[in-house]
Amino acid sequence: MIRSFPVLMLILFAGLAGAQTVSIAEAREDLDGDGIPDHLGEILTIEGVATCEGTLFSTTGLSFYVQDETAGINVYAYSSASPGAIEAGDEWRITGEIKQYNGLTEISPDSPSDFVYIDHPGVPQPLQLALNQGVSESIEGQLLALGNSSLSQWVTVANDPESAGGGYNFNVWNGQNSVAIRVNESTGISVSNIGAGTRLFMLGIGGQYDSEPPYDSGYQLLPRYQTDLEIYQPSIYDGFHLTVLTDNPFAPVLGETVNIEYGGPAGMRFTLTVFDRSGRAVTHLAESRPAGDVVQWNGKDDYSKILPLGPYLVLLEGMDTDGKRYTTTETIVVAAPLN
Ligand SMILES: [Ca+2]
Ligand SMILES: [Ca+2]
CATH class of the missing domain: 2.40.50.140 (Nucleic acid-binding proteins)
Structure with a gap:
């Protein structure tokens, strides 16, 4: 007792x-x-x-x-x-x-x-999303940073905002990952200066809108304020171009990656494809994307397998607003680690 x-x-x-x-x-x-x-x-x-x-x-x-x-x-x-x-x-x-x-x-x-x-401790620091990372269940509800201004790593708006149910929807490319952006009308944010090709550094809250079980899709980024959409206008040469920015050859087995920049005149759409020596397309780094960008390639094919050693041809195709097609290439070598 x-x-x-x-x-x-x-x-x-x-x-x-x-x-x-x-x-x-x-x-x-x-x-x-x-x-x-x-x-x-x-x-x-x-x-x-x-x-x-x-x-x-x-x-x-x-x-x-x-x-x-x-x-x-x-x-x-x-x-x-x-x-x-x-x-x-x-x-x-x-x-x-x-x-x-x-x-x-x-x-x-x-x-x-x-x-x-x-x-009143103040708003916590946003969680920085990595290149190619999207919104997912574990970070739903948290303040997130998409694009990293300290690394000049912007995200590119993929399509013009569309009005939908009390707000606007558009997508941005974070590297190879398309992230859905939902601008809620109640925030008062204007999207009038946002369009396909706009480069942004963004803040927002991880959200989800998925009407069907098992509720594992429909993740969104929800900007809070106009200042959460920071428009970035890097001084990129606007002639049609393709440039390998990092060390080439590179060794994917060591986790090395190569950064490839491409761009061209306003309104042009870009497709970036890697071919092996036999002319087979092994990976698609960009498909009909608006505006120039920097993509990071990890030396893997479309099935996430590291490619055999050797030279690969990177083909940039640009389609201008009149439907005229431009192409240029660079060679990138997948190498073994030095020992
Ligand atoms: Ca959820
Ligand atoms: Ca459960």
């Missing part, structure tokens, strides 16, 4: 404290991998820093994102649950039901008392 008393007290205190406080990664977890949060329908408490204002992604209530060191999550609530102004950089303790909306994991408070202000 005596020994059980502290246990009973603990249970009582846990009850008084309300829902269990968990890390955001734990609130989001999907250990059985079915694409549905394991804690769906449960009431949990998290603590996180807001990466935008509380109403930024909603015209009627609250929709914003918070993150801790483990992960990020969407906070979604009716305006009746709002505790007042929520500023970017505020840290809050938030209690709510774990929900999912088109693949997006949410925590949904239902009264102002579900929010407890903690502090």
Whole structure:
């Protein structure tokens, strides 16, 4: 009897404290991998820093994102649950039901008392996406940087923004990976100066809109502010050209890569293909892309196999706005490591 008393007290205190406080990664977890949060329908408490204002992604209530060191999550609530102004950089303790909306994991408070202000540590540094990396489940809900200004590694807009359901959609090329961008009208961001070929450094929150199980696609980047779309105008020679920027020969077996720059006049579309000595196309580095770019080639073919040693021909084809075709080539040698 005596020994059980502290246990009973603990249970009582846990009850008084309300829902269990968990890390955001734990609130989001999907250990059985079915694409549905394991804690769906449960009431949990998290603590996180807001990466935008509380109403930024909603015209009627609250929709914003918070993150801790483990992960990020969407906070979604009716305006009746709002505790007042929520500023970017505020840290809050938030209690709510774990929900999912088109693949997006949410925590949904239902009264102002579900929010407890903690502090104002400021907006955390964005997570830098690597070249060729896209948005994925583990980084959904987090503030992300796409394109790296310190490396002059921009992303290129693939198509003109299209108006769709309260916002605009377009895609950008991050190296070989096409990333969907969703500009929500509620943010007030204008896309009038964005078009196919615009080069950008971007910030935004990892989002998802996928209407069908298993909710493993439809990832998007959600810019928050006009300044999250930083237009970059590098001084690239605008004559039709193809240049190998890094060491050639290179040794892919050592993890070496080669950077290839191409470009030409405004409006031209570019296709960049690597051929082996027998004239077989082994990899496609760019297909009808707008605007010049720098691509990184890892010496692998389209099936991610490292190619045999030897010379390879890189062919750049440009198609101008009148349908006139231009071509030029460079030779790149896949080599063995020196020893
Ligand atoms: Ca699950
Ligand atoms: Ca998701």
